[in-house]
Amino acid sequence: MRRGSIASLLGIGIVSGGIAAAVALAVPWLPVSASKEAGRIDFVFWFVVTICIVIFAVVSAAILYSVVVFRAAPDDDSDGPPIHGHTGLEIAWTIVPTILVTAIGIVSAIVLSRDDALAKNALRIDVVAQQFTWTFKYPDANGLTSATLMLPKGREVQLRFTSRDVIHAFFVPEFRENMDVVPGLTTEINVTPTRIGTYPVICNELCGLGHATMRSTAVVMTPVAFDTWLKGQSKAVTSPNPATAGAAVFTNNGCAACHTLTASKATGKVGPDLDKLPAYAQQAKQPLASFVRTSITDPNAYVQPGYPKNVMPQTFGTALSKQQLDALVTYLINSSK
Amino acid sequence: MTAATLDPHEHQLTPAGGKGAVRRLLLGPGFIRAAWMFCLFGAIGFGLVVVFRWWGGWQPLFDMQPITLVSLLVAGPLGFLAGIGAFDYWTYYALGFPTRAEDHSGHGARSWRDYFRVNTDHKVIGVQYLVTTIFFFMAGGFLAMMVRVQLARPGSHFFDPQTYNGLFSVHASLMIFLFVIPAFAGLANFVVPLMLGAPDMAFPRLNALSFWLLPIAGIMMLSSFLVPGGAFACGWTGYAPLCSSHQPLGAIFFNQGVQWAGASSIMTALNFLVTIITMRAPGLTFWRMPLLVWANFTTSLLVVIATPFIAGSQFFSMFDHVMHTAFFDPNNGGYPLGYQHIFWFYSHPAVYIMMLPGFGIMSEVISVFSRKPIFGYRLMALSLMAIVVLGFSVWAHHMFTSGMSSWLRVPMMVTTLLIAVPTGIKIFSWIATMWEGKLHFNTPMLFALGFLSMFVIGGLSGVMLGAVPIDIHVTDTYFIVAHLHYVLFGGSVFTIFAGIYYWFPKMTGRMYDERLGKLHFWLTFVGFNLTFFPMHLLGTEGMPRRVADYAPKFAGLNMFISLASFGLGASVLVFLYNMITSWKNGPIAPANPWRALTLEWQVSSPPPIFNFDEIPQVVGSPYEYGVPGAQHAILAPSPAHAVEEVTAP
Numbered sequence: 001m002r003r004g005s006i007a008s009l010l011g012i013g014i015v016s017g018g019i020a021a022a023v024a025l026a027v028p029w030l031p032v033s034a035s036k037e038a039g040r041i042d043f044v045f046w047f048v049v050t051i052c053i054v055i056f057a058v059v060s061a062a063i064l065y066s067v068v069v070f071r072a073a074p075d076d077d078s079d080g081p082p083i084h085g086h087t088g089l090e091i092a093w094t095i096v097p098t099i100l101v102t103a104i105g106i107v108s109a110i111v112l113s114r115d116d117a118l119a120k121n122a123l124r125i126d127v128v129a130q131q132f133t134w135t136f137k138y139p140d141a142n143g144l145t146s147a148t149l150m151l152p153k154g155r156e157v158q159l160r161f162t163s164r165d166v167i168h169a170f171f172v173p174e175f176r177e178n179m180d181v182v183p184g185l186t187t188e189i190n191v192t193p194t195r196i197g198t199y200p201v202i203c204n205e206l207c208g209l210g211h212a213t214m215r216s217t218a219v220v221m222t223p224v225a226f227d228t229w230l231k232g233q234s235k236a237v238t239s240p241n242p243a244t245a246g247a248a249v250f251t252n253n254g255c256a257a258c259h260t261l262t263a264s265k266a267t268g269k270v271g272p273d274l275d276k277l278p279a280y281a282q283q284a285k286q287p288l289a290s291f292v293r294t295s296i297t298d299p300n301a302y303v304q305p306g307y308p309k310n311v312m313p314q315t316f317g318t319a320l321s322k323q324q325l326d327a328l329v330t331y332l333i334n335s336s337k
Numbered sequence: 338m339t340a341a342t343l344d345p346h347e348h349q350l351t352p353a354g355g356k357g358a359v360r361r362l363l364l365g366p367g368f369i370r371a372a373w374m375f376c377l378f379g380a381i382g383f384g385l386v387v388v389f390r391w392w393g394g395w396q397p398l399f400d401m402q403p404i405t406l407v408s409l410l411v412a413g414p415l416g417f418l419a420g421i422g423a424f425d426y427w428t429y430y431a432l433g434f435p436t437r438a439e440d441h442s443g444h445g446a447r448s449w450r451d452y453f454r455v456n457t458d459h460k461v462i463g464v465q466y467l468v469t470t471i472f473f474f475m476a477g478g479f480l481a482m483m484v485r486v487q488l489a490r491p492g493s494h495f496f497d498p499q500t501y502n503g504l505f506s507v508h509a510s511l512m513i514f515l516f517v518i519p520a521f522a523g524l525a526n527f528v529v530p531l532m533l534g535a536p537d538m539a540f541p542r543l544n545a546l547s548f549w550l551l552p553i554a555g556i557m558m559l560s561s562f563l564v565p566g567g568a569f570a571c572g573w574t575g576y577a578p579l580c581s582s583h584q585p586l587g588a589i590f591f592n593q594g595v596q597w598a599g600a601s602s603i604m605t606a607l608n609f610l611v612t613i614i615t616m617r618a619p620g621l622t623f624w625r626m627p628l629l630v631w632a633n634f635t636t637s638l639l640v641v642i643a644t645p646f647i648a649g650s651q652f653f654s655m656f657d658h659v660m661h662t663a664f665f666d667p668n669n670g671g672y673p674l675g676y677q678h679i680f681w682f683y684s685h686p687a688v689y690i691m692m693l694p695g696f697g698i699m700s701e702v703i704s705v706f707s708r709k710p711i712f713g714y715r716l717m718a719l720s721l722m723a724i725v726v727l728g729f730s731v732w733a734h735h736m737f738t739s740g741m742s743s744w745l746r747v748p749m750m751v752t753t754l755l756i757a758v759p760t761g762i763k764i765f766s767w768i769a770t771m772w773e774g775k776l777h778f779n780t781p782m783l784f785a786l787g788f789l790s791m792f793v794i795g796g797l798s799g800v801m802l803g804a805v806p807i808d809i810h811v812t813d814t815y816f817i818v819a820h821l822h823y824v825l826f827g828g829s830v831f832t833i834f835a836g837i838y839y840w841f842p843k844m845t846g847r848m849y850d851e852r853l854g855k856l857h858f859w860l861t862f863v864g865f866n867l868t869f870f871p872m873h874l875l876g877t878e879g880m881p882r883r884v885a886d887y888a889p890k891f892a893g894l895n896m897f898i899s900l901a902s903f904g905l906g907a908s909v910l911v912f913l914y915n916m917i918t919s920w921k922n923g924p925i926a927p928a929n930p931w932r933a934l935t936l937e938w939q940v941s942s943p944p945p946i947f948n949f950d951e952i953p954q955v956v957g958s959p960y961e962y963g964v965p966g967a968q969h970a971i972l973a974p975s976p977a978h979a980v981e982e983v984t985a986p
Contacts, residue, residue: 029877030810044806052797059793062768067786072708072775077932079963080709080774090713093765094758101754101800108804109747115806116743161740166579167673169738169813173879176810178738182674183578184667187740200888204813204881206572208583209498212884308498 009065016064017057024049034174034199034220036156036192040111041176047107051100118190119156125149129181130164130313132210133254134201141230144237147254149201149218152226156192164315171204172218180205193220210311213270216254246331249324253316263335271312272304277336280304292329296320366422367454378416382408402659405564405586410593414553422455423546444541445946455549457541459530460944462548464844466523467837469548470516473555475909477511480504482906489899491889501885503568503587507558510573510591513691514598515555517829521694522547522605524836525633527844529609531937532627534618534955534970536947539611547604554598561590572883574684575650577665577676581657592655599644599651602690606640609633618936618970620955625969627935627959628717632697635721639686639693639728647683650676674741681732689728691825693721695832696763699785702835703767705933706782707774710960712766720759727756737808746805753803760796764789779931780854784835787862791827795820798873813883816876822869834861834912841919842926846943849923853915857908864905871898934969935959949973 033039070080126137127149138144151157161170161181168181170189174197179189203214221229236248247264250256256266261274272280281291284302294301297317303309320328362369386407390398418424429435445451445458452465484504487495496504526544530537538544561568566585569575573591580588613634617626626634653664654676663669665676704711711717733741733749767789776782798820801807811817834857841849871894876882880891887895929938936953937944951973961967 027874029874031878038810041806041810044804045801045810048801048804048807052800056793056797059764059768060790062772063786063789066768066771066774066776067778070707070771070774070776072777076775078708078775080707082710082961082963082967083712083769083773084710085713085716086769089769090716090762090766094716094762097758097761098755101757101803104800104804105747105751105754108750108806111806112746166583167576171813171879171881173810176806178809178812180739182667182740184671184673185740200879202879202881206502206576206579206883208579209502209570211502212498212886 005065005069008069009061012064013057013061016060017053020053020056024053031173032195032197033176034172034193034195034197035176036194037115037190038174038176039194040114044104044108044111048104051104055097055100115190118158119192122156122158122190123152124158124160127159127161127170127181128164128319129161129168129170129203129207129214130315131166131208132203132214132311133257133313134170134203134214134216135253135319136216138230142234144230144233145252146233147252147256148216150226150229151191151193151218151220152223153193153196153220155223156190158188158190160186160188162186164313164319166207167205168203168207168214169205171202172199173202174199175218178204193218196220196222209308210258210270213257215257242327242330243334245324246327246329246334249320249328250331253320258312261332261335263331272307274332275336277332288333289329292332293325296325296328366420366425368421370422371417371420374416374420375413376416378419379408379413382412385412401586402589406589406593406655406659410557410589414557414597417553418546418549421549423542423549425455426542441946443545444537455545457537457545458946459526459538459541459544460844462544463523463525463527465548466519466526466551467844469551469555470520470523471913473511473515474520475913476555476559477508477516478906478909480508480511482902484508485899485902487885488887488895490896491887491892493886496885498885499567499570499585500562502570502572502883503562505883506569506572506591507561510558510594511555512825513573513687514595515551515558517691517825517833518602518687519551519598520833521633521636521691521829522602524698524833524840525609525629525694526605528840528937529630529633530612530616531843531940531944531948532630532935532959533613533616534621534936534949534953535612535616536949536952538608539616540608543604544608547601547608550597550601550604554594554596554601557590557594557597561587561594564590574680575654576680577654577657577673578667578671581654581665581676584658588658589655592651592658595651596648599648602640603644606637606644609637610641613637618953618955620970624715624718625955625958626718627697628700628711628714628721629694629697629935631718631721632693632695632700635725636690636693638725639690642729643683643686643690645683646679647687650679650683653679674736674739677736677739678732678741681735682729685732685735686728688824689724691829693724695788695829695836696721698832698836698839699767699788701933701935702781702785702839703770704960704962705839705931706777706779706785707771708777708962709770709774710958710962710964712769712772713762714958714960716762717766720762723759724756727752727759731756734803734808737805738812750803750805754800757796757800757803764793764796779838780849780851780858781835781839783855783858784831784838787858788828788831788835791823791831791865795823795827798823811876813881814876815872815880815882818882819869819872819876822865822872826865826869831861834858837916839931840937841916842930843937843942843944845920845923846926846941847919847923848926848930849919850915853911857911857915860908860911861905864901864908867901868898868905934961934967936970936972939970939972 128135163181163183171178199218201216258268258270281288299312446461564587569588569591571580656662663671665671730752734753926942953970953972955970959969
């Protein structure tokens with residue numbers, strides 16, 4: 001190989017590697033990092049991207065150089081030199097990639113084991129997924145449930161997942177965490193939130209017709225604010241006043257994701273508008289109280305025209321205690337009047 | 338069975354004469370007999386289910402699930418196959434009736450009608466495969482553009498959820514099972530026997546049957562849109578228990594469609610294996626085989642070993658759905674992850690089933706258009722074998738976040754990353770093949786270069802996905818969609834286009850339009866990158882795949898992708914126009930327009946019905962470009978060949 005060709009190869013390599021590096025740096029590829037685990041995963045990401053850019057630069061330089069330099073003249077019917085191989089070169093491009101991917105494997109395995117390690121004071125949260133809502137239970141706070149994932153900043157959280165129907169997946173891009181929620185199994189991940197804010201909780205495994213709407217939010221707050229929230233919630237749920245308790249049941253079970261209810265500032269549009277419950281009951285020719293109760297426990301018994309069947313979960317009849325159900329029905333009737 | 342008693346009947350009732358002609362039309366093999374036998378078999382299937390249910394006292398008597406399955410999806414298609422004549426010879430043979438004298442009337446194409454019947458000529462079957470698969474490619478592409486219509490704006494309600502989920506599910510199923518896999522099978526069907534110096538495949542009738550299973554599978558998947566309740570809508574991966582117990586009737590159209598396509602694949606692969614092992618011309622040792630033959634040999638190994646696993650997974654899933662078994666139903670002791678393990682034990686090797694034949698095409702095209710021997714031939718062949726072996730040990734990298742045993746992740750990551758090594762060897766060797774060559778940029782070579790650059794990007798994003806921590810963040814997001822399209826579109830589809838352009842003169846005897854070919858390449862290349870590259874960004878920022886709606890912050894990129902995808906779709910029209918007009922009116926092709934050394938180019942274009950007048954004697958490597966006086970094979974001078982040379986422009 002001539003010296004000139006090495007120089008121009010190097011030149012093309014630097015240019016194409018430079019363009020790839022510019023694309024990597026100029027575009028905001030990753031969302032903000034909001035957990036300790038995210039920081040480690042981002043490290044692996046950029047480590048691998050750097051290796052990939054170098055390989056891309058080498059390969060694209062070789063291709064571009066060949067295309068430009070070895071192009072045959074229009075009337076050139078001759079053949080190239082009969083080179084059949086080069087053992088040294090072939091060994092090199094077997095060994096170098098092997099070393100690179102081994103390095104990637106080692107770095108990944110170390111990060112994986114660090115992310116999997118669980119701190120002793122971890123806060124446990126049980127996550128229940130069903131078509132198409134998330135429920136977060138705090139077993140250390142008398143089994144308090146919430147429709148949004150409230151997290152204290154700086155404390156490791158162990159999320160344990162179960163599913164009531166099909167496979168879902170828990171995904172918070174800002175935490176860089178993704179875990180399938182499988183019926184019949186308990187899966188778990190650890191998250192240590194490091195940044196106060198509100199982040200989307202996304203269902204990331206096709207789970208049926210409402211898959212795209214199966215969303216919730218994760219709220220990271222200061223430990224003090226988190227304790228205050230816990231206390232306030234426990235109070236509301238055990239409140240003897242059905243309005244307070246029913247409102248808590250409504251928000252904690254994610255009803256607002258799909259329904260509109262002015263009293264609760266809910267604006268969901270997937271399911272029927274709960275402000276119109278009395279009108280619906282009339283259309284269904286049922287008394288309001290029993291209509292509301294049946295619609296929660298057996299949603300397919302009567303489906304308001306214009307809304308699809310089988311979208312509302314059929315599990316609330318068993319998931320809610322009788323007390324909670326009573327409070328919810330009373331709350332809905334009072335709010336829709 | 339019924340077919341057995343009908344066919345000989347038909348055979349005896351075909352005397353000459355006007356009445357006989359009508360009878361032959363009704364009872365002879367063909368579409369008319371296929372139509373009524375489809376109905377007859379369907380009715381028998383229907384009757385069987387109803388009689389059994391009545392006998393067992395099961396309610397309801399007319400349960401649509403088993404009736405549809407047995408009557409429409411199993412018995413009816415069998416009737417169609419019997420009617421079209423795919424079983425005729427075997428039926429006569431099995432019943433001891435005199436088989437038709439071997440007059441080769443079912444072999445080769447003398448008019449266009451011969452492409453529409455059971456034909457045992459591997460060249461006709463190859464063309465049948467390609468035309469059929471391009472039809473399903475168009476159908477699948479149309480579905481993809483409908484997906485992009487829905488996704489152009491957030492909050493759009495262009496399609497209802499069931500239809501939308503059906504769109505991307507059927508899109509993927511068609512592209513995988515009815516386009517990429519069988520298109521490679523079609524190209525190989527045409528080329529491999531010629532490259533081996535063989536007159537045909539080892540089992541021509543089995544070959545014909547393999548083809549006729551395909552339209553059944555494709556129509557089954559497409560027609561699921563017409564079923565009450567809508568198309569199957571659980572993704573082409575059909576994860577249980579969503580697909581096995583939470584789906585309308587359409588789901589079994591997927592389960593059973595995969596069985597027909599899978600059976601076709603397995604039969605073809607067996608045929609290739611036997612053909613390649615036993616029918617090589619004298620002197621054609623394994624180490625003298627063109628790399629396309631090596632590629633199809635290794636692919637067939639993968640198919641024969643792996644495809645039964647997807648058949649199993651789909652049967653279990655369908656049994657859960659129709660017969661209420663509980664393979665994957667956790668409420669009755671089933672294990673949902675079991676489905677994923679069985680499914681990916683096929684479907685990861687399937688990625689290589691969709692890639693290795695393309696590697697073979699690349700080796701032919703790059704060597705011929707660089708006028709140089711393939712660089713490191715033996716390592717190229719060995720790396721194919723390495724991919725086969727390693728390919729069976731990486732399936733669980735699709736399941737890093739599935740909740741499987743966590744210890745399994747690191748070993749699967751290591752094997753996944755290692756598989757980049759043989760793949761890298763191939764890419765470096767192709768580049769070294771071009772090095773110091775005399776590059777001619779005809780359309781096949783352009784697609785080869787497009788493949789090389791796009792597959793590098795797809796391979797590198799694959800390495801990223803192989804690293805578990807990165808996968809944990811981007812799994813099931815648009816990053817996956819970008820990666821898989823860089824591998825399967827930038828990889829497989831580009832190589833299929835390269836192969837079609839490369840062998841078009843051999844198949845049709847006419848040259849394609851080079852200018853339109855180049856236009857097609859550039860439109861595809863640019864449209865492809867504009868469509869799929871931005872998806873990487875959507876994925877790393879956290880947009881999940883398979884959603885009908887998304888956060889407003891992704892609106893701009895999605896609109897851009899949708900517009901680009903319509904351009905990409907339009908580029909296929911250039912390809913179609915070129916193929917159709919060139920096939921009809923293109924300039925007559927010489928026997929060897931590319932000055933290639935492999936055997937298929939040493940016979941006329943199109944080749945004679947039995948390929949070679951005399952079996953050629955192979956004397957050397959197929960890639961000895963630039964070696965003075967080198968020959969791959971010595972052929973007896975063929976009259977057809979001589980005439981061809983004279984008439985060539």
